[in-house]
Amino acid sequence: MRDEQTQQIAQQIQTIKALAKQRNAIILAHNYQPPEIQDLADLCGDSLELSRKAAQTDAEVIVFCGVHFMAETASILSPHKKVLLPRLDAGCLMADMITAEALAHKIQSLPPMPVVTYVNSTADVKALSTVCCTSANVVQVVNSLSADEMLLTPDRNLAMYAASRTGKKIHIWEGYCPTHEWLTPEDVANARAAHPGAVFLAHPECRPEILQLADVIASTSGMLRHVAQAREREFIIGTEQGIIHPLRKANPDKHFYPASKKMICKNMKKIALDDVQRCLENLSNEVKVPESIRVPALKAVELMITLRV
Ligand code: 13P
Numbered sequence: 001m002r003d004e005q006t007q008q009i010a011q012q013i014q015t016i017k018a019l020a021k022q023r024n025a026i027i028l029a030h031n032y033q034p035p036e037i038q039d040l041a042d043l044c045g046d047s048l049e050l051s052r053k054a055a056q057t058d059a060e061v062i063v064f065c066g067v068h069f070m071a072e073t074a075s076i077l078s079p080h081k082k083v084l085l086p087r088l089d090a091g092c093l094m095a096d097m098i099t100a101e102a103l104a105h106k107i108q109s110l111p112p113m114p115v116v117t118y119v120n121s122t123a124d125v126k127a128l129s130t131v132c133c134t135s136a137n138v139v140q141v142v143n144s145l146s147a148d149e150m151l152l153t154p155d156r157n158l159a160m161y162a163a164s165r166t167g168k169k170i171h172i173w174e175g176y177c178p179t180h181e182w183l184t185p186e187d188v189a190n191a192r193a194a195h196p197g198a199v200f201l202a203h204p205e206c207r208p209e210i211l212q213l214a215d216v217i218a219s220t221s222g223m224l225r226h227v228a229q230a231r232e233r234e235f236i237i238g239t240e241q242g243i244i245h246p247l248r249k250a251n252p253d254k255h256f257y258p259a260s261k262k263m264i265c266k267n268m269k270k271i272a273l274d275d276v277q278r279c280l281e282n283l284s285n286e287v288k289v290p291e292s293i294r295v296p297a298l299k300a301v302e303l304m305i306t307l308r309v
Pocket residue numbers: 031045046047048120134135136177205218219220221
């Protein structure tokens with residue numbers, strides 16, 4: 001039964017790849033996507049890598065296997081390409097914790113200062129921001145600004161992490177990623193007790209008390225890089241469980257344990273092979289950011305990219 005299923009998946013992947021070729025489409029997948037979607041993709045990566053790739057590709061169609069804000073970022077960078085999100089209902093709970101209206105209000109209540117916005121945000125929030133950042137480059141982006149005081153939205157954990165690493169005064173927005181927020185020090189203690197000697201890697205979206213316990217703090221691609229060159233063989237993974245698939249693929253001799261079984265983002269698990277096939281067949285599920293928002297949002301995203309951090 002298992003073999004039959006594996007064969008079916010392999011066949012469908014071949015069908016979708018042929019369809020993508022026909023459509024001159026590139027398939028991108030975030031590191032949290034289900035294994036078969038990552039295996040299908042032309043490129044897997046973190047938010048920063050994927051947004052760069054989306055900007056560079058010659059493909060006419062980008063199929064973004066991720067969540068809505070990622071497809072929007074691709075549309076911001078590539079207005080002449082068709083950007084498809086195989087499940088339009090794949091949102092981000094953290095991105096939904098801020099609106100452009102609420103941000104405009106906050107900006108008015110503060111003295112003039114730069115607004116740094118995590119890419120995990122909607123296009124209209126980016127449009128009100130000075131510069132974007134990702135979890136991989138937040139410290140460098142904050143350090144690249146001449147200002148010593150700024151607002152960082154929407155992730156309070158990322159903001160506190162950046163403040164602790166840069167010494168700058170950072171105003172926080174009370175947003176968070178539930179998948180990371182729910183990881184507790186008890187979960188970490190239990191995982192360490194079950195796997196003594198394993199290296200604990202935590203994503204900067206985790207709470208400060210978790211980051212204090214971490215051996216390594218890294219974005220998803222940072223984790224992949226760290227593990228590849230590490231001499232240790234066992235790792236406790238403090239981020240969404242999807243990352244364990246590429247970690248195992250790239251390091252078959254190493255062992256990976258989720259820091260908590262709760263670390264699953266439902267939105268990241270919505271896309272199935274059928275959804276990718278359907279949207280390529282029909283060129284449906286387009287995400288397009290209107291010009292009035294795209295142009296100011298592009299400024300913030302481009303500034304991050306041109307900083308080369
Ligand atoms: P990165 O891949 O940039 O580390 O992002 C984490 C995340 O939560 C994406 O939704």
